[in-house]
Amino acid sequence: MTISVNSNSDGKVINIQVTDQFDYSLYQAFRDAYCNVRNQGTKFVVDLSRANYMDSSALGMILLLKEHAEQLSGAVVIAKPNDSVHKILMIANFQQLVTIEC
Numbered sequence: 001m002t003i004s005v006n007s008n009s010d011g012k013v014i015n016i017q018v019t020d021q022f023d024y025s026l027y028q029a030f031r032d033a034y035c036n037v038r039n040q041g042t043k044f045v046v047d048l049s050r051a052n053y054m055d056s057s058a059l060g061m062i063l064l065l066k067e068h069a070e071q072l073s074g075a076v077v078i079a080k081p082n083d084s085v086h087k088i089l090m091i092a093n094f095q096q097l098v099t100i101e102c
Helices: 024-034 056-071 083-091
Strands: 002-007 013-022 043-054 075-079 099-101
Touching: 002 024, 013 024, 013 056, 024 056, 043 056, 043 083, 056 075
Parallel strands: 013 043, 043 075, 075 099
Antiparallel strands: 002 013
16 A cells, blocks of 8 residues: 655646555555645646555545645546446545546
């Protein structure tokens, strides 16, 4: 269970990649990935291509990220979830809250 973070050259796109299980054990690392970002209009891309599981605490963490992004007039995109993670996102109606790119 790991989180890796990188950004584009101007810091306007922050990529947060989650590997393995996305659950409460990643709370602090996930928060640290975005909490110091203050650039207006920042787009946060949560890459779930390597995540094979997510629970309700992960959904809550994404909502906290969404609040942070909105304070910056930014956006959150969930990228490449596998079928099981995508199903969880759909059941929770996250497609109404953030952009999901399969």
